[in-house]
Amino acid sequence: MEETELALLLAENGGSIASLRKYDSQAKSPDVKDVNTPDNWVARHPNLVRLTGTHPFNCEPDLKTLEESGDVTPASLHFVRNHGAVPNLTWDAHRIVVEDWSSTSSSSSSSLKPKKPKKSKTFTMKDICALPKVTKPVLLVCAGNRRKEQNMRKKTIGFNWGAAGLSNSLWTGAPLREVLFKLGVKEPKEGLFVCFEGPERELPKGELGTYGTSIPLHKALDPSQDVMIAYMQNGEKLKPDHGFPVRLIIPGYIGGRMIKWLSKITITYKESDNFYHFRDNRILPPHVDEKLADSENWWEKPEYIFNELNINSAVTSPAHGEHIRCNYELNSDEKEYLVKGYAYTGGGRKITRCEISLNGGYTWELCDIHRPSKPTAYGKHWTWVKFSKLVERSRLVESSEIICRAWDEANNTQPRDLTWNLMGMGNNPQFRVKTSEVEFLGKRFVRCEHPTEPGTLKGGWMGHTAGEWEPVIEQLDGQREGEEIDLTLRSAAAKQTREIASVVGASNVVEGVKPPPSEEQKRTESPISIIPADAKYYTEEEVAKHNSEDDCWIIVKGKVYDTNAYLKEGLHPGGNASITMNAGEDTTEDFEAVHSAKAWKQLEPYYIGEVGVKPSSSSLSDVTNLVASGVGEVVKEVVEEEKNKKKVYPPTPTTGNVDLVKHWQENKDVYGDIVLGEEAEALAFDRMWAGASHPVDDAKNPLGCSPKKWIPLKIEKKVPLSHDCVLLRLQLESPEHQVGIPVGQHLYLRGEWKGRKVMRAYTPSSLNGTLGAVEFVIKIYFSGANESYPEGGALTQYLNQLNEGDTIDVKGPIGHIVYENGGKLIIDKKVRANPVKKMTLMGGGTGVAPMLQLIVAILSDPTDETEIVFIYANKSEKDVLLKYTLDRLEREHPKRFRMHYLISKAVDKSYESDIAKGRMQVGRISKKIIGLHGFDTSKDGTSVAVMCGPPAFEEDACIPALKELGFMDEDIIRY
Numbered sequence: 001m002e003e004t005e006l007a008l009l010l011a012e013n014g015g016s017i018a019s020l021r022k023y024d025s026q027a028k029s030p031d032v033k034d035v036n037t038p039d040n041w042v043a044r045h046p047n048l049v050r051l052t053g054t055h056p057f058n059c060e061p062d063l064k065t066l067e068e069s070g071d072v073t074p075a076s077l078h079f080v081r082n083h084g085a086v087p088n089l090t091w092d093a094h095r096i097v098v099e100d101w102s103s104t105s106s107s108s109s110s111s112l113k114p115k116k117p118k119k120s121k122t123f124t125m126k127d128i129c130a131l132p133k134v135t136k137p138v139l140l141v142c143a144g145n146r147r148k149e150q151n152m153r154k155k156t157i158g159f160n161w162g163a164a165g166l167s168n169s170l171w172t173g174a175p176l177r178e179v180l181f182k183l184g185v186k187e188p189k190e191g192l193f194v195c196f197e198g199p200e201r202e203l204p205k206g207e208l209g210t211y212g213t214s215i216p217l218h219k220a221l222d223p224s225q226d227v228m229i230a231y232m233q234n235g236e237k238l239k240p241d242h243g244f245p246v247r248l249i250i251p252g253y254i255g256g257r258m259i260k261w262l263s264k265i266t267i268t269y270k271e272s273d274n275f276y277h278f279r280d281n282r283i284l285p286p287h288v289d290e291k292l293a294d295s296e297n298w299w300e301k302p303e304y305i306f307n308e309l310n311i312n313s314a315v316t317s318p319a320h321g322e323h324i325r326c327n328y329e330l331n332s333d334e335k336e337y338l339v340k341g342y343a344y345t346g347g348g349r350k351i352t353r354c355e356i357s358l359n360g361g362y363t364w365e366l367c368d369i370h371r372p373s374k375p376t377a378y379g380k381h382w383t384w385v386k387f388s389k390l391v392e393r394s395r396l397v398e399s400s401e402i403i404c405r406a407w408d409e410a411n412n413t414q415p416r417d418l419t420w421n422l423m424g425m426g427n428n429p430q431f432r433v434k435t436s437e438v439e440f441l442g443k444r445f446v447r448c449e450h451p452t453e454p455g456t457l458k459g460g461w462m463g464h465t466a467g468e469w470e471p472v473i474e475q476l477d478g479q480r481e482g483e484e485i486d487l488t489l490r491s492a493a494a495k496q497t498r499e500i501a502s503v504v505g506a507s508n509v510v511e512g513v514k515p516p517p518s519e520e521q522k523r524t525e526s527p528i529s530i531i532p533a534d535a536k537y538y539t540e541e542e543v544a545k546h547n548s549e550d551d552c553w554i555i556v557k558g559k560v561y562d563t564n565a566y567l568k569e570g571l572h573p574g575g576n577a578s579i580t581m582n583a584g585e586d587t588t589e590d591f592e593a594v595h596s597a598k599a600w601k602q603l604e605p606y607y608i609g610e611v612g613v614k615p616s617s618s619s620l621s622d623v624t625n626l627v628a629s630g631v632g633e634v635v636k637e638v639v640e641e642e643k644n645k646k647k648v649y650p651p652t653p654t655t656g657n658v659d660l661v662k663h664w665q666e667n668k669d670v671y672g673d674i675v676l677g678e679e680a681e682a683l684a685f686d687r688m689w690a691g692a693s694h695p696v697d698d699a700k701n702p703l704g705c706s707p708k709k710w711i712p713l714k715i716e717k718k719v720p721l722s723h724d725c726v727l728l729r730l731q732l733e734s735p736e737h738q739v740g741i742p743v744g745q746h747l748y749l750r751g752e753w754k755g756r757k758v759m760r761a762y763t764p765s766s767l768n769g770t771l772g773a774v775e776f777v778i779k780i781y782f783s784g785a786n787e788s789y790p791e792g793g794a795l796t797q798y799l800n801q802l803n804e805g806d807t808i809d810v811k812g813p814i815g816h817i818v819y820e821n822g823g824k825l826i827i828d829k830k831v832r833a834n835p836v837k838k839m840t841l842m843g844g845g846t847g848v849a850p851m852l853q854l855i856v857a858i859l860s861d862p863t864d865e866t867e868i869v870f871i872y873a874n875k876s877e878k879d880v881l882l883k884y885t886l887d888r889l890e891r892e893h894p895k896r897f898r899m900h901y902l903i904s905k906a907v908d909k910s911y912e913s914d915i916a917k918g919r920m921q922v923g924r925i926s927k928k929i930i931g932l933h934g935f936d937t938s939k940d941g942t943s944v945a946v947m948c949g950p951p952a953f954e955e956d957a958c959i960p961a962l963k964e965l966g967f968m969d970e971d972i973i974r975y
């Protein structure tokens with residue numbers, strides 16, 4: 001299409017060439033994720049959220065990006081729903097076969113197949129382009145848009161679409177009726193349908209054949225319906241993911257009906273009998289589960305089919321995770337916040353109003369509506385509308401949620417509550433963004449949460465009850481050093497949410513759904529939740545050997561499956577490639593995200609054993625239980641034997657304002673007379689220092705950790721350094737082993753606490769040269785110790801209750817920064833042009849760990865002339881970690897290293913003298929403080945600022961201040 005024509009069309013529909021180009025130019029081929037897939041020739045935008053693992057490609061854009069990209073969505077950001085590999089078609093060779101089978105009478109038995117069509121014609125792309133050309137703005141919406149909310153309630157047959165499964169484009173093509181006219185069809189005839197099919201090879205191998213659907217002939221011929229065979233999107237030929245060279249567009253219908261790579265059109269007396277027409281897109285009543293749907297054949301009941309879109313809306317601003325500044329002292333033009341969102345409905349109806357409520361739906365406020373496109377000549381509205389409403393920030397503070405809903409010209413509106421349906425289609429309850437007030441560094445924010453985040457992303461208020469909140473809260477407390485990642489599968493979160501929902505909410509009862517927890521349990525714990533007595537055990541390395549298309553084992557939830565027999569059948573709905581791509585690996589997260597109870601059941605026959613090492617004998621606690629239940633003398637002997645082997649530690653305190661040093665002192669009989677607190681820190685310092693200056697020879701000192709697999713390391717020493725901080729010394733395989741961690745990188749530790757699997761990146765306090773061991777300083781977040789995060793930190797509490805002799809799983813190193821002595825800084829594998837000479841380090845809370853690693857690496861090398869200032873921020877004096885170590889480093893290296901402590905609040909007098917000397921001050925990070933204590937900027941990139949702390953610390957405090965001080969983006973480095 002001519003650029004001027006396109007520019008004009010875009011301008012008429014709220015779009016611009018600049019916006020399209022900006023995003024489309026970022027699409028690359030192949031995307032790194034596609035390298036080993038059949039789609040390795042397709043260009044894709046790197047920021048799309050993949051919803052079904054690597055392959056097949058199903059994605060949606062980030063909701064905020066979708067908002068920012070404007071009213072006409074760039075093709076590269078358009079959501080994608082693929083069932084298999086993208087067909088690699090060519091413009092010249094592609095054909096659409098059109099046949100008219102309508103001479104077959106409707107009354108004749110369907111088994112009597114006519115021999116040949118009444119008429120038939122084959123269209124090339126040239127033929128299609130020769131037909132009258134139209135361009136229409138049409139919104140495409142995936143029938144599963146917002147499905148993840150349904151999955152959080154109870155797993156549907158379908159994967160996790162967030163609220164960005166929709167996109168608006170200008171589609172150019174030939175009206176379908178023009179194609180039908182060429183076949184001699186003149187007017188609608190009752191009872192006739194037009195059926196459509198994609199190419200044979202689109203779907204994964206198997207019984208399912210092509211992807212197809214149908215519409216009544218009268219709709220196909222009706223000029224007001226604008227049904228079109230489109231070969232251009234936003235003025236360019238279709239992209240492969242969107243149906244190149246040609247696809248169907250049925251405005252006002254769900255996206256699932258708009259067949260891509262259109263290959264066949266047939267006029268028949270029968271609605272399409274394609275699997276996807278009947279089974280894939282339907283909204284069943286909430287009591288119908290998979291079993292009932294099969295036994296009572298709900299799949300065939302015509303009234304539940306989902307064709308025309310239902311009404312829906314969602315909030316796009318605030319985005320999920322957005323923190324809205326809401327200090328009352330803000331000047332007047334910042335007192336308001338613009339809430340924004342989208343709304344759409346089906347059938348070409350007009351959206352007549354959009355509303356938000358800030359009081360739980362008690363009252364509603366009208367929003368402004370922006371309509372990017374005019375209605376068609378027949379008064380049809382085929383696109384979305386955008387709504388917005390200015391609200392005072394103070395009202396957001398008072399409210400606990402922002403709810404939105406839309407109305408259309410038929411006075412349809414969105415229901416208050418979610419109604420679950422087996423396929424999770426058409427989910428459209430009022431969209432709720434939960435808000436809560438948080439304070440950070442003296443500033444007040446409203447933190448916003450959407451119900452869910454797409455795919456396997458963990459955020460959203462619907463997952464709260466399983467504790468997804470903690471990592472965020474911990475970050476706000478200055479906890480972050482890498483973030484805690486919740487490995488607990490979403491289903492566990494969902495399960496708990498549902499359990500609570502079924503107790504608290506009447507909504508299930510209203511819907512007639514029986515509370516489902518046991519079913520959910522069955523789904524994810526099936527097939528083999530109990531380890532069979534004769535179970536075989538495989539190490540991760542053994543499983544990893546079965547990593548090819550011909551020999552494919554996978555791990556799901558700690559269990560090993562040999563999928564070879566299943567692959568041979570070739571019936572996997574996601575295609576064999578989606579399984580073989582994970583050969584030899586743990587695929588739990590993707591498997592969980594995609595599959596229904598049926599798939600879990602189908603997995604069962606392929607179980608071959610457990611991951612791990614077979615337990616040698618029953619564990620101590622099991623045996624103790626047996627003794628308690630009076631099993632007898634033999635068992636007692638075993639207990640004695642076990643006891644002799646392993647020290648029995650007193651239960652580690654877990655709740656409240658615990659003092660770990662006191663606990664150790666009170667249990668000297670078990671722990672022995674060991675050095676604690678500052679003295680223990682002093683010993684650790686010596687070891688760290690010795691290790692830092694010790695050369696490592698890769699040939700002699702094998703690596704003790706791996707970035708590819710978890711290695712269980714034994715706890716050799718556990719010593720409290722302060723009331724809530726312990727030093728863990730983990731033993732490597734031999735005294736010759738090195739941990740293998742470059743300066744600037746961290747290691748993951750993982751564990752399980754109260755049913756939640758969590759992992760988190762920690763920087764060791766020892767360096768590579770500390771042979772035979774690796775040490776970590778861990779701050780424990782006890783439950784009940786802080787009222788704003790009452791459940792405490794999951795991983796830290798897990799680590800706290802482990803004792804000497806236990807093992808911890810470690811993986812790594814990971815990280816995007818590497819420091820090599822002499823000021824060589826490598827970020828994302830790129831060496832900075834000039835060596836660094838001055839470093840202003842800023843850390844919050846446990847963000848001290850990576851800073852310490854860097855400081856020790858620099859100071860222990862007498863030839864490294866880099867100068868360092870470390871501004872270390874904490875809540876109060878007692879939260880300052882590793883003070884002995886930091887002070888000593890400053891004392892011993894006054895020319896190269898300077899410390900400055902910041903505390904938000906002085907609560908005791910422990911560091912009065914530091915305050916008096918001006919090296920500790922009450923205050924928060926600011927331009928003034930960095931300006932006063934940090935280094936100046938440099939023009940040649942030799943002065944850098946490095947930070948590690950909670951996001952708000954970095955984004956709202958450090959970075960703006962550094963920018964004001966003149967630091968360039970490339971000289972501001974975040975861990």
Ligand code: HEM
Nearest residue numbers: 052053083563566573574578579590591595596599602603
């Ligand atoms: C023996 C192992 C497996 C079995 C028995 C199995 C079974 C199934 C079943 C029955 C479905 C249809 C949807 C449903 O009922 O849940 C499905 C869909 C799917 N599976 Fe699997 N699956 C297996 C392994 C995997 C693996 C390892 C992956 C990749 C992580 C995967 C990715 C997918 C995808 C992407 C779909 C969706 C296809 C679509 O709707 O486009 N599957 N699978």
